[in-house]
Amino acid sequence: MYVPGWPGLKPGYFFGVPSTNGLPFPLNAQNKTYFYVARSGIYHLVRALGFQNGDTVLMPDYHSGVEVWAVRAAGARVRYYHINRNMEPDLDELRQLSRSNPRALFLIHYLGWPQPMKELMALCRERDMILIEDCALALLSEVDGQPLGSFGDYAIFCLYKTLPVPNGGLLVQNKTVLPALSSMNLKRCDWVSVVGRSAELMVEWMRGRSEPVGNALAWAKRAGGRALTALGVNRLPVGDISPDFRSPGYDVTKLNIGMSPLCMAMMTRFDYEAIRHKRRRNYSLMQEMLASRVPLGRKELPPGVCPLFFPLLVPDKRAAARALRERGVAAVELWNYGFPEAKGEEGRDARFLRDHVLELPIHQDVTPSQVEYVADQVLSLGLNF
Numbered sequence: 001m002y003v004p005g006w007p008g009l010k011p012g013y014f015f016g017v018p019s020t021n022g023l024p025f026p027l028n029a030q031n032k033t034y035f036y037v038a039r040s041g042i043y044h045l046v047r048a049l050g051f052q053n054g055d056t057v058l059m060p061d062y063h064s065g066v067e068v069w070a071v072r073a074a075g076a077r078v079r080y081y082h083i084n085r086n087m088e089p090d091l092d093e094l095r096q097l098s099r100s101n102p103r104a105l106f107l108i109h110y111l112g113w114p115q116p117m118k119e120l121m122a123l124c125r126e127r128d129m130i131l132i133e134d135c136a137l138a139l140l141s142e143v144d145g146q147p148l149g150s151f152g153d154y155a156i157f158c159l160y161k162t163l164p165v166p167n168g169g170l171l172v173q174n175k176t177v178l179p180a181l182s183s184m185n186l187k188r189c190d191w192v193s194v195v196g197r198s199a200e201l202m203v204e205w206m207r208g209r210s211e212p213v214g215n216a217l218a219w220a221k222r223a224g225g226r227a228l229t230a231l232g233v234n235r236l237p238v239g240d241i242s243p244d245f246r247s248p249g250y251d252v253t254k255l256n257i258g259m260s261p262l263c264m265a266m267m268t269r270f271d272y273e274a275i276r277h278k279r280r281r282n283y284s285l286m287q288e289m290l291a292s293r294v295p296l297g298r299k300e301l302p303p304g305v306c307p308l309f310f311p312l313l314v315p316d317k318r319a320a321a322r323a324l325r326e327r328g329v330a331a332v333e334l335w336n337y338g339f340p341e342a343k344g345e346e347g348r349d350a351r352f353l354r355d356h357v358l359e360l361p362i363h364q365d366v367t368p369s370q371v372e373y374v375a376d377q378v379l380s381l382g383l384n385f
């Protein structure tokens with residue numbers, strides 16, 4: 001059995017009828033800008049806010065590195081605050097750091113779970129800080145009936161982490177609308193990159209249903225990619241993270257590209273309530289089977305949370321991921337490293353999370369039988385912490 005790490009792109013999405021249910025937040029937000037990738041939104045937001053070298057953004061020490069790179073590339077200074085093993089900030093430390101008069105607080109909603117928004121919003125009001133919500137891992141999540149990303153002044157979303165679209169980052173302006181963002185003239189993304197990534201997502205969808213057919217298509221896709229590379233045809237990546245942050249995805253000249261029209265059309269054809277329901281169902285089923293092996297503080301699934309994946313703590317993340325992949329489970333090693341300069345300021349808990357958190361797929365394409373298969377492999381391999 002093969003269990004894809006991300007939701008696939010089934011052919012029906014290209015021909016489906018637009019949903020009559022309406023789009024959820026943030027897709028229905030009044031002031032929004034679509035980019036090819038989310039890091040573009042972060043970069044242009046900081047630029048539009050007029051940050052100078054002396055202006056500071058408080059950012060978590062547990063991060064992917066992409067968001068830090070974008071803030072620094074836009075000209076702001078970064079100061080790090082620590083994230084605990086339950087993936088929440090130390091509020092006392094944040095209060096202390098806020099006394100240095102930073103201009104903004106950048107927070108990440110990990111795995112789809114909300115941060116303590118009441119306390120963080122109060123702190124931002126007290127210290128006159130701009131609140132930026134990073135919802136790259138939290139599309140469709142809410143707390144107390146209010147969507148994540150609607151609390152702060154601004155919010156960033158990465159659409160292709162939750163939805164089967166080839167690209168897409170979204171910046172939402174909830175409060176002060178910046179003219180520089182509202183009048184952007186973004187370039188159109190190239191069709192080769194869009195077709196290539198769409199093909200990858202279609203292959204993943206097929207592999208999850210017929211592994212032999214999917215494997216044959218994957219081989220053909222790789223062969224086509226090698227041929228394009230040999231011909232010198234460049235493609236713009238989406239989710240690439242390199243340790244030195246010098247791959248093509250980290251070129252500031254590539255940050256002025258908009259989301260593809262294909263993504264815009266497809267987003268009207270998804271059943272968002274079904275996506276949320278299936279992710280929650282799969283998470284709960286996995287939790288039931290592996291409850292004693294998930295010592296993270298965020299085991300329970302609160303109402304409103306749309307989980308991105310199931311976090312499994314393992315002693316050796318790379319070895320565990322390799323063993324699961326050999327059995328057809330596309331486990332993902334979450335954030336092995338952050339931005340290089342942050343390593344010296346990284347806390348013990350952030351380092352622990354980098355070393356031990358493994359992503360298990362529970363997205364909307366995963367069936368209950370596939371969830372059981374994944375859990376069985378974890379148990380049979382003895383991947384307990």
